[in-house]
Amino acid sequence: MTGGRIRHFLLVLTVLALLGCLAGGCSRSQTAESSQTASETEASETKALAPGEGEQGARVEFVNREHKMERVIFSGGYLRSLPEEKPETILRPAPEGAQGMIFGKREINGLEWAKVATRDGVTGWYAVPAKEGAGPRDKRNPLKITNEGYETTFPQVTGGVAPQVQDRINQELGNYLSVYRHITGPVESELQCQVTYNRRQILSLVFQGTPILYRSYPVSEVNSLASWTRLKNYAYVSSLQGGADPTLLVARITDLHYALVFDLATGSRLTLEYFLGTNRQEELQERLAGLGEGARLQKDDFYITTQGRLVALASVPGKGRVDLDLSDLVIREF
DSSP states (O other): OOHHHHHHHHHHHHHHHHHHIIIIIHHHHHHTTSSSBOOOOEEEEEEEEOTTBTTTBOEEEEEEEEEEOOEEEOOSSEEESOTTTOTTOEEEEOOTTOEEEEEEEEEETTEEEEEEEOTTSOEEEEOOOOOTTOOTTSOOOOOOEEOOEEEEEEEEEEESSOHHHHHHHHHHHHHHHHHHHHHHGGGOOOBEEEEEEEETTEEEEEEEOOOEEEEEEEHHHHTOHHHHHHHHHHSEEOOEEOOSOTTEEEEEEEEOOEEEEEETTTOOBOOHHHHHOSSOHHHHHHHHHTTOTTOBOOTTOEEEOTTSOEEEEEEETTTEEEEEEOGGGOOSOO
C-alpha cells in the first residue's frame, strides 16, 4: 500500500471515529449521571460513490450517517449547576431557540428538569422559566423536546487523481469538517454534501445544512484571531450580541452552507478570478448590492452545477449564505 493510500485510510478512520464519538459515545457515557436516562440514540452508516469517475473526474466516496438523538429547544431562562441544592445558582443563559443535547431528565419539587450539553460543550440543568407575572405555584410549560432524526453526509476522494492531489483535497475537506464539528458540538446538526461537477479535471462540491440558531461563542474564542478567522472562512456568523454573561457572545444565525472547487491536476482550490478574470469588480458589486447592504463574496466560496453554471455563495447580513448566479460573467470554458 502506498504512503498516500495509507494516509487516506488513516484519515477516513479518524473522521469516522470523531463522528461516532460526537454522535453517540459522549451521550452514552454521561447519561448514567441523571436519575432518568435519555432515549438511546440510533445511528446507521452507508456508503455511496459520486458520478464523474472516468470523465477526467475524481473518485469520491460518501459516508452517510443517519442519526437520532433527544434534544431540548430552550425557551429562554438559564442553565443551572445545582438545581436540587441551590436552584438559584445560574451557570449561564439559555437563549430561546437554541438547542442542547439531553443526557437525562428528572423531576425536582414538581418541576421537570433536563441535564443538557450546549453546542460549545457546557453541561448544566435546564427547566422552562416561569411566565412573566406567574406566581410560585403556577404550573410551567413542559420542556420542548425534539427527537428529530437527521443525516450527515461527508465525502472523501479515494482515487482517480494522483496520491498527493488526493491528500491535498481531503485535507481541505477535513478543515471544513473540523469547523462543522466545532460549531455543531455535541448537539450536532444536519449536513448534506453534493458533488455538483466532476469532470474535465475540475471537482466541485457544496455543503448545506439547517442554519444553527443562537449559537454562543466565548469572548476568548472570538478574540483568538487565527482560529476565529478560520471559522468565519468556512461558516457565516451573523453579528455577535452580548448579554447577561459578559464572557459570551451570541450569533442569531451560523450558516454552514459552503462550496469548494478543486483543480484535479494540482489539488488546489480554484477562485472566482480563475473563471471570471480580474476585471469584474464593478459587475460583482452591482450583483451584491441587489442582495442587500453588507452582502459580500469570498473568492473561493462557489460551485459549478452539472449544467455548467457558476454559482457563488454570497454572505448576506441577517440571512446567511445566498446563491448568486454569475454564469453570464464567466470567460473561461470548462
